[in-house]
Amino acid sequence: MAGVAGRSGRRPKPTAQKALAGNPGKRALNKNEPDFALVTNIDPPEWLGENAAKVWKMVVPELLRAKVLALTDLHNVEAFCTAYDNWRMAQDAVREHGIVVTGAMGGPMKNPALTAANEAMRQMVTFGSMLGLDPASRSRIIGGNKQQSTNEFAAILNS
Template sequence: MPGVAGRSGRRPKPTAQKALAGNPGKRKLNKDEPDFSLVTNVDPPEWLERRAAEVWKMIVPELLRAKVLALTDLHNVEAFCTAYGNWRLAQESVEAHGIVVSGATGGPVKNPALTAAKEAMSQMVTFGSMLGLDPASRTRIIGGNKQKSTNEFAALLSS
């Protein structure tokens, strides 16, 4: 966020990511970074709209498999899935009524569902990025199932 003290500029990398990269900046790593409990299984909330629940059932198993879904991330999953459901509803309205509809005075106006769809899509991008659901953000996430690469010749050096 530009102009906000302490929040401007590039987002910091997680400590685990810096450590795996060999701490290229040679700065002191944050040893007190919170380590939240990973979720092992969770069903969609009952209040989720049908399409949102379907997306939940598709993405949550993937996040669990990658061991990147912490208990503190569930609200982001809910927000992503809700935004998806809203986007689908808005798109259905656009398909049913078209891009242009009759306004209050009877003249043609842009279908308000287009604005709702755009806002929902923006929310999906935001929350999906936080969860690593797009290729660019996936490269920034360190999952619990990633194994450190081992050097095949390390054993020769230690003997």
Template sequence: MPGVAGRSGRRPKPVAKKQLAGNPGKRKLNTEEPDFGLVRSIDCPIWMGEFGREMWDTVCPLLCRERVLEATDVQNLEVYCNAYDQFRMAQADVQKHGVTVLGASGSPVKNPALTAIKEATGTMSTFGGMLGLDPASRQRLRGPTDPNNNDNPFAALLNG
């Protein structure tokens, strides 16, 4: 929020994510950050659709293994998996009926499932980023690579 002291600018990264990244800024870490408890394993909600359940069963163990998922993050995972479920169902509707359908007046109109796909992918992008499920978010978790790593074939050119 612009103009509000302490609330403008980039959101702070949780200490656990800074530690996963190796504390790239080498700043002192906040030792007073609240601990909401790591989630080691959690069952998929019973209301989740088939595709969302498949995504949950894929992503949840990975997040638990990396110790990224806390009790307060479970709803983010629920929203992400539910959006994935909606995305897959809407995609199936487009495959079945096409990008245009007959409207009330009998003329072709855009399939409403296309709007559902767009909204679901936006939700997946937002909540997936919060959970570190996209390449940019993972890079922010990991931090920069080790400059002493000699696996780079261009290192000799760069170092002279």
């Protein structure tokens, strides 16, 4: 957020990403960055809705395979899955009642489910981006299964 101390401007790159890029800015790397335990297997929480549990079962195995899901990320996965569930319910309501519904005064009005669907979609984009679930954010994530370059000439170029 602009205007908030410590939060304005571009989000910082993770230290691992800077190191793999050869530290192009040549600034000191954060040696005290937290290293949270990776999750190896986890079932969806019982309180998730049906659609949320389905998307959990699709997304979590991919994050586990890429070795990018830490224990501290589970709330983001849960929020993403819940937003997906809310989006699906809102879309079902739009499909059932239409884009325009009858308002309290009898006139036509925009279906409130469209607003709910839009908000849920924004939440999916936000939490999905945090988890690397879209192409742009996926390209910025350094997973635990990524191999470092074995090209001995790369070390000379980065010196």
